[in-house]
Amino acid sequence: xxxxxxxxxxxxxxxxxxxxxxxxxxxxxxxxxxxxxxxxxxxxxxxxxxxxxxxxxxxxxxxxxxxxxxxxxxxxxxxxxxxxxxxxxxxxxxxxxxxxxxx
Numbered sequence: 001x002x003x004x005x006x007x008x009x010x011x012x013x014x015x016x017x018x019x020x021x022x023x024x025x026x027x028x029x030x031x032x033x034x035x036x037x038x039x040x041x042x043x044x045x046x047x048x049x050x051x052x053x054x055x056x057x058x059x060x061x062x063x064x065x066x067x068x069x070x071x072x073x074x075x076x077x078x079x080x081x082x083x084x085x086x087x088x089x090x091x092x093x094x095x096x097x098x099x100x101x102x103x
Contacts, residue, residue, distance in 0.1 A: 001028060002056040004074060012070065013062040015097055020072050020088045023099060024054045040091050040098040052078040060085070068092040 003024065006017040019038055026035035032049050039047075056077040064070045072088040089101045 001025070001054060002058075004057045004059045004072075006059075009062065012064050012097070016062055016064075016070050016072055016088075016090055017059065019090070019097055019099065020074065021057070023088075023102070024057060024076075028053055038099050040093050040100050043100070052080040054078050070097065 001024070003021040004017045006014050006021075009017055023035060023038050026032075026038070027049055030049075035049050036043070036047075054076055058075040060073040060075060062070070062072050068091055070090040070092075072090070074086050074088065075083055076086045077083045087101075087103045088099060089103075090097050091100045092098070
């Protein structure tokens with residue numbers, strides 16, 4: 001698995017990319033509890049973790065929209081679906097970045 005490169009990042013951008021990498025790791029491991037611990041408290045309880053295996057992630061952009069909102073755009077390669085662009089939306093909840101959605 002090739003994770004999002006965060007070697008040139010700092011602060012919130014670094015934290016956000018690390019969370020996206022953890023989400024991919026937990027998804028590949030099939031660890032739903034750890035995966036959903038990265039999401040905000042308002043997530044849909046019926047949400048399911050994707051079952052595809054991520055093999056590579058390429059960071060296209062990290063954008064901190066405000067003190068409480070951020071977005072990552074990444075090119076994600078999976079065994080099952082090839083390359084697709086993924087949008088990781090974040091919100092800051094109780095002082096910590098949490099994923100709100102992955103499209």
